Amino acid sequence: MVEPDLIRLKDTPVPPAGDDAKRAALAAATAAFEKSAPGAKGSTAPQRLSHASSPTEGKKKMRQTFQFNRALAASIAALMIGAPAAFMLSRTYAPGGGGSTSNLSGGPISPPAEVAVAPHMEAPAAVPPAPAPSAPVAREERAKSTTAAGALGGRVDGVAPPPRLAGSVQDGVRQKLSRSAHDAKSVAAVETGASPPVDRHVAPESEFRDRFDSKEINSVKVAATEPVSTFSIDVDTASYAFARRALNDGRLPPKDSVRVEEFVNYFPYDYPKPESAQAAFKPTITVTPSPWNPGNRLVHIAIQGYALQSAERPRANLVFLIDVSGSMSPQDRLPLVKNALRMLVDELKPEDTVAVVTYASGSGVALEPTKIADKSKILGAIDALGAGGSTAGGQGIQDAYRLAESNFDASAVNRVILSTDGDFNVGVSDQSELKGLIERKREKGVFLSILGVGQGNYNDALMQTLAQNGNGAAVYVDNLNEARKALIEEASSTLFPIAKDVKIQVEWNPARVSEYRLIGYETRALRREDFNNDKMDAGDVGSGHRVTAMYEITPANSEKKLVDELRYGKQKAPAVGQASAESEFGFLKLRYKLPKEGASRLITQPITDQQSMESLARAPQDVRFSIAVAAFAQLLKGAPYLGGYGYDDVIALAQSAKGDDPFGYRAEFVNLARLAKSARP
Amino acid sequence: MPGEETDGDLARRAAAGDRAAFATLAERHYDRVYALAWRWSGARAEAQDIAQDAMVKIATAMNGFRNDCAFTSWVYRIAYTTAVDHIRARRRVVALEPARISALADGADNETPENDMIGQELWRAVRALPDQQRDAVLLVYAQDLSHGEAAALMGCSEKTVSWHLHEARKRLRIILEAV
Numbered sequence: 001m002v003e004p005d006l007i008r009l010k011d012t013p014v015p016p017a018g019d020d021a022k023r024a025a026l027a028a029a030t031a032a033f034e035k036s037a038p039g040a041k042g043s044t045a046p047q048r049l050s051h052a053s054s055p056t057e058g059k060k061k062m063r064q065t066f067q068f069n070r071a072l073a074a075s076i077a078a079l080m081i082g083a084p085a086a087f088m089l090s091r092t093y094a095p096g097g098g099g100s101t102s103n104l105s106g107g108p109i110s111p112p113a114e115v116a117v118a119p120h121m122e123a124p125a126a127v128p129p130a131p132a133p134s135a136p137v138a139r140e141e142r143a144k145s146t147t148a149a150g151a152l153g154g155r156v157d158g159v160a161p162p163p164r165l166a167g168s169v170q171d172g173v174r175q176k177l178s179r180s181a182h183d184a185k186s187v188a189a190v191e192t193g194a195s196p197p198v199d200r201h202v203a204p205e206s207e208f209r210d211r212f213d214s215k216e217i218n219s220v221k222v223a224a225t226e227p228v229s230t231f232s233i234d235v236d237t238a239s240y241a242f243a244r245r246a247l248n249d250g251r252l253p254p255k256d257s258v259r260v261e262e263f264v265n266y267f268p269y270d271y272p273k274p275e276s277a278q279a280a281f282k283p284t285i286t287v288t289p290s291p292w293n294p295g296n297r298l299v300h301i302a303i304q305g306y307a308l309q310s311a312e313r314p315r316a317n318l319v320f321l322i323d324v325s326g327s328m329s330p331q332d333r334l335p336l337v338k339n340a341l342r343m344l345v346d347e348l349k350p351e352d353t354v355a356v357v358t359y360a361s362g363s364g365v366a367l368e369p370t371k372i373a374d375k376s377k378i379l380g381a382i383d384a385l386g387a388g389g390s391t392a393g394g395q396g397i398q399d400a401y402r403l404a405e406s407n408f409d410a411s412a413v414n415r416v417i418l419s420t421d422g423d424f425n426v427g428v429s430d431q432s433e434l435k436g437l438i439e440r441k442r443e444k445g446v447f448l449s450i451l452g453v454g455q456g457n458y459n460d461a462l463m464q465t466l467a468q469n470g471n472g473a474a475v476y477v478d479n480l481n482e483a484r485k486a487l488i489e490e491a492s493s494t495l496f497p498i499a500k501d502v503k504i505q506v507e508w509n510p511a512r513v514s515e516y517r518l519i520g521y522e523t524r525a526l527r528r529e530d531f532n533n534d535k536m537d538a539g540d541v542g543s544g545h546r547v548t549a550m551y552e553i554t555p556a557n558s559e560k561k562l563v564d565e566l567r568y569g570k571q572k573a574p575a576v577g578q579a580s581a582e583s584e585f586g587f588l589k590l591r592y593k594l595p596k597e598g599a600s601r602l603i604t605q606p607i608t609d610q611q612s613m614e615s616l617a618r619a620p621q622d623v624r625f626s627i628a629v630a631a632f633a634q635l636l637k638g639a640p641y642l643g644g645y646g647y648d649d650v651i652a653l654a655q656s657a658k659g660d661d662p663f664g665y666r667a668e669f670v671n672l673a674r675l676a677k678s679a680r681p
Numbered sequence: 682m683p684g685e686e687t688d689g690d691l692a693r694r695a696a697a698g699d700r701a702a703f704a705t706l707a708e709r710h711y712d713r714v715y716a717l718a719w720r721w722s723g724a725r726a727e728a729q730d731i732a733q734d735a736m737v738k739i740a741t742a743m744n745g746f747r748n749d750c751a752f753t754s755w756v757y758r759i760a761y762t763t764a765v766d767h768i769r770a771r772r773r774v775v776a777l778e779p780a781r782i783s784a785l786a787d788g789a790d791n792e793t794p795e796n797d798m799i800g801q802e803l804w805r806a807v808r809a810l811p812d813q814q815r816d817a818v819l820l821v822y823a824q825d826l827s828h829g830e831a832a833a834l835m836g837c838s839e840k841t842v843s844w845h846l847h848e849a850r851k852r853l854r855i856i857l858e859a860v
Contacts, residue, residue, distance in 0.1 A: 005803055006850070009823040012804070015725050017715040017732065025733035029707045033740035034700065326729035360733075 021326050024386060028360075217639050218525075220517045220554075220562050223508040229516065230531050232524040232538035233303070233502040233547050234259075236467070238452060238476035240266040243636060244668070245478045247675040255638050260520030263633035264548045267665055269622040271304040271546050280306050280499045280541075280592055283605050287585065287612040288619045291627060291653065292645035295558050299551040299607055300623050301506075301588060305498050307544030313496055315412040316352040317369070321400040323420035324358045324385055332478060333454045334385065337419045340451070340483035341382050348372045355403045356381050359396025369407040397434065404446045413496050414446045418466070421454030438469045447497075450474040451483075469537075481663075499592040501538040501600065504549060505531045506607070508586040515554040515563060517641065519630050531591060534600050541592070548626050552641065553585065583609045617656075625657035625666060632673055647677045688752040696746045703743060706752065707736055713753075714739075714760040720823050721764040721815075723808050735763040761834055765816065806856050810849050813837075817845035 221229065239262035243253035274282040283303045290296035320341060328334040345354065349372060356367035356378075367381035400416045408414055438448050450467045452474060467474035477483045503526060508516050530536040541547065554562070590603040613619045616627070632650045634642055651673045658666045686705070694702035711732065718731035738759050746755060807818050813835065820831035821842070828846075832839040 006807075006818060006822040006853075009720075009803070009807065009819070010825050012823075014716040014719045017712070017719075017725070017729055021729035021733070022711055022715070025711060025729070025736045026704070026707050028733055029736035029740040030700070030704055031740075032737045033695075033703045033707075033743055036741045036744060326733060327726040329726070 018329065020329060020386065024326070216522065217637065218518045218520070218522055220515050220641075222515055222563050223513045223553075223556075224510040227508045227510060228505060228528045229508070229518055229551070230503065230505045230526040230528050231518065231521045231549070232526055233504060233541060234261050234521060234524050234539050235265055235541055235545050235547060236262050236474050237266040238463070238474050239263060240633075241476040241478055241482055244672055247672050247679055250675070250679055252676065252679045252681050253636060255636070258633055258637040259523065260630055260633040260637065260639075261524070261549065262520075264520065264550070264626050264629045265546075267625065267629060267669070269302065269546055269548065269626060271302040271622065273304050274306045277306050277308065277498065277594075279603070280594065280601075281502075281590060281603055283588060283590060283603060285588065285605060285607050285611045286619055286623045287607065287609075288616045288623065288627070289613075290552055291616055291649065292631060292642045293552065296552050296554050297612075298627060299506075299553055299585065300619070300627065301504070301549045301551075302623070302626075303504075303547045303549075303590065305541045305543065305545045305547075308496055308498065313349075313543070315409060316348060316496075317404060317407050317409055317412045317414045318348075318353065319355045319357060319369070319400045319404045319416045321357045321359065321396050321416055321418045322366075322385060323360070323396075323418075325360045327454070328421055330454065333421050336453055336477065336480060336483060337451065338382050338385055339480055340477065342379060343484060345372060345375060345378050345382070353407055354378050355400075355407070356385070357396055357400045357403060358385060359399075365399060365403065369403055397437065401437070401441050401446060404441075405444070408445070410445065415449060416441075416446060417449045417451060419451040419453065420463075421452070435465060435469050438466055442469065452476040453478070496543045497540050497595045498543050498545075500540040500595055501534070501536070502541050502547075502590070502592040503531050503536075503538045505589045505591070506551065506586050507589075508553070509584050510556065511582065512556055512585045513553045514556045514558060517552045519550045519552060519634065521549065531589070534593070534598065550627070550630055585609075616653075621657045621659050625654060625659070628654035628657065629669065632669070632676070636676065647673050689748060692743075692746055692752040692755075693748055695743050696748070698744065703740065707740070710739075710753070710756050711736060714756060717757070717760045717824070718764050718767075720819055721761075721768060721808075723804055727767070731764050731767045732760075734767065735760045738763060758834060761820075765812070769812070806853055807849075810852060814845045814849035814852070817842050818849045821846060 236259075239257060239259040242257055243263070246253040246257075272282055272284050274280060281303050283301060286300040286302070288298050288300065290298045322334070322337060324334060328337075348354070352372045353369045354367070354372065355365070355369040358364050358366050366385060367378060370378055370381075372378070397416070397418070400418075404414050404416055441448070448467060448469075450463045452463055453476075463474045505528070524539065526536065526538065530538075585607040588605045588607055590605075591600045592603075593600045616624060619627075628650050631642060631645060631653070632647070635645075635647060635650065651670055654666065654670050654673065658670070661667055686702075688706065688709070691702045691706045695706055714735050715728055715732040718735065719725065719728035722728050722731060735756075739756055742759070746752070808815060810818065816835055817831055820826045820834060821828060826834070828839045828842045832842045835842065
């Protein structure tokens with residue numbers, strides 16, 4: 001029964017290529033032809049393919065030979081011309097075949113994320129930078145030799161590869177996570193000659209092609225044994241926009257794609273503002289009862305960044321690096337990006353400059369750095385962008401940085417804004433080089449932000465890593481409204497940093513707090529000693545940005561503790577210095593650097609009874625709304641700490657805290673919570 | 682085709698740098714290159730990417746074309762290697778089966794017929810085969826080559842192709858019967 005089915009393969013109709021794609025391909029081919037025509041350039045080397053645009057070099061020996069026997073050639077030619085007739089193939093088995101294919105492989109079916117989970121808990125501890133081994137591995141991978149399987153084989157056993165770069169530990173960890181997942185994959189994918197690999201699997205039916213790194217949900221910590229909690233600030237919001245898109249399609253977002261802090265930080269809140277750019281932040285602390293756990297309390301930490309006035313705003317030197325590969329053609333990708341850019345151009349000041357670089361099969365400069373004063377030229381260049389070709393991001397990013405540097409202005413904001421639907425086609429081995437490049441440019445003062453579009457191909461983990469290494473935010477944009485929010489309303493925060501390496505550390509007072517749990521920020525955890533280490537890279541905050549973090553705490557002497565006290569050797573509460581004051585739950589420390597400074601500044605504030613509210617209803621509206629958002633994200637993530645608290649409770653709490661909501665973000669949130677109730681996993 | 686120049690003549694001129702001749706050839710062969718790309722990748726957007734890549738390669742390599750084989754076969758070979766390389770490159774990053782997921786992803790443009798196509802299951806199963814088994818099946822069944830021709834393209838012996846096909850059929854049968 002297999003044979004007749006297979007015979008039908010040749011009769012299956014092929015969905016036609018789009019006219020645009022065809023035109024783009026032919027144009028690209030003609031351009032390449034002219035470049036390499038004998039008249040234009042005297043090279044006569046027969047093996048042109050070695051410098052063709054594809055990033056995948058190193059074909060098999062046989063494939064490099066373009067000459068083969070005539071008889072064979074003729075018959076192949078004849079077959080190619082025979083156009084397949086339209087033919088309907090009868091369905092011989094029910095859907096779900098994919099699932100059983102997985103079982104075939106014999107090995108356990110693990111979603112990509114799980115590969116990453118194992119090493120992550122230990123990873124931050126002590127990983128000495130060991131860049132040496134990376135180079136040969138990278139080369140091997142690029143060469144795609146069959147021996148690569150052997151070289152990488154060891155990684156499958158959960159042995160994390162050495163960090164590629166002596167970057168910050170946090171970055172190293174992220175990178176390693178994604179690498180270990182990728183390596184495992186690549187091993188699975190590498191063909192080893194004639195022997196059929198066993199470890200091949202097909203994704204489960206509901207799997208997304210989008211890639212997300214997984215992190216374990218923050219667990220409950222005992223204040224007496226582990227009183228200090230340290231993390232980096234995060235102003236990304238991509239996770240929320242991504243979940244919104246899934247929910248609007250009637251699906252729950254993949255759990256790994258949900259980052260609680262990005263949900264919470266998506267919304268504009270009206271927190272008390274700092275007075276001057278020198279005191280870049282103002283923290284506001286509110287302690288309320290936990291809505292999902294009556295005995296517990298929530299410590300809500302709101303941090304408002306200083307908003308630059310337009311006059312103080314530095315000049316902007318922006319380079320847009322735009323993916324124009326064929327996959328960008330749907331309406332919600334390149335056309336959306338173009339509209340977003342047009343809006344942004346309207347917002348910038350006349351002396352700001354914009355340049356546009358595109359990348360696809362090759363990379364090209366679509367617009368040299370041009371002052372906004374010459375708006376029509378910029379708009380013309382944006383209009384002329386069209387999708388077609390495949391992605392070669394590596395060259396594109398080099399070109400973008402070159403332009404940014406050619407127009408570098410030490411007093412300006414110099415930023416590359418990468419806009420893509422995800423795949424940055426540089427191959428796994430080159431990702432670390434790319435990250436290194438972005439880090440080096442960051443040191444020189446050129447930052448990177450990412451505007452992600454499209455769904456299905458979106459490489460969240462890579463984009464996060466790149467943006468974080470480039471001192472930028474990764475924003476996921478799925479409609480024009482979102483683009484406006486990201487680029488216009490928050491243009492100044494996206495583009496103009498007020499502080500960098502912003503870290504938060506909270507020390508809990510075991511006399512008042514027995515257990516605590518940081519809600520979200522799993523990907524941003526720092527070690528305790530990293531807090532005072534100015535070398536340690538952390539999140540950046542743009543003008544007017546606000547950041548919210550929440551802890552759920554169990555007061556001392558509570559009946560509801562999750563972790564039992566030890567029977568033996570009752571621990572004495574560590575001396576909290578003179579501040580063993582009974583009135584303090586804990587102590588907040590915030591460290592940041594001004595954009596052009598190397599030494600950090602410190603803001604501190606005790607968390608006291610004065611900030612405590614008797615009931616949630618008395619908490620400020622923004623605090624209540626952000627708590628609803630945090631609950632929602634935890635539900636989507638499947639976090640185990642919410643008890644019976646459900647979507648209806650989220651909706652009720654959010655409804656009560658909608659406030660003015662001029663752009664409808666909060667109303668939209670309530671709708672999403674309703675959708676989540678009926679969404680399928 | 683009467684009244685039209687043959688591929689051979691055009692290719693000779695294109696190899697010598699004749700732009701118009703190349704443009705005609707490119708226009709004439711794009712659809713076939715794309716069709717092959719689609720068979721391997723299973724997703725329209727990706728097939729378009731592969732096809733463009735292959736066209737660029739063809740253009741770049743054009744002046745190395747020696748006319749010692751049919752132009753069509755030469756194009757065909759480049760298309761095949763480009764498709765296989767593309768899929769490998771992608772798979773080094775994503776090991777998920779692409780066809781249905783791309784279909785899902787492209788849902789937004791509402792013009793992706795592979796979603797509704799009957800027989801999608803079979804394509805899916807075939808594309809999920811190990812690379813060489815997949816190539817053997819697609820070359821022999823979808824492109825209707827002989828085992829010898831497939832072997833020449835894949836760079837292995839005819840026997841190996843037969844063995845790959847045998848293994849592929851075995852695998853596919855288990856899938857079918859498991860349902």
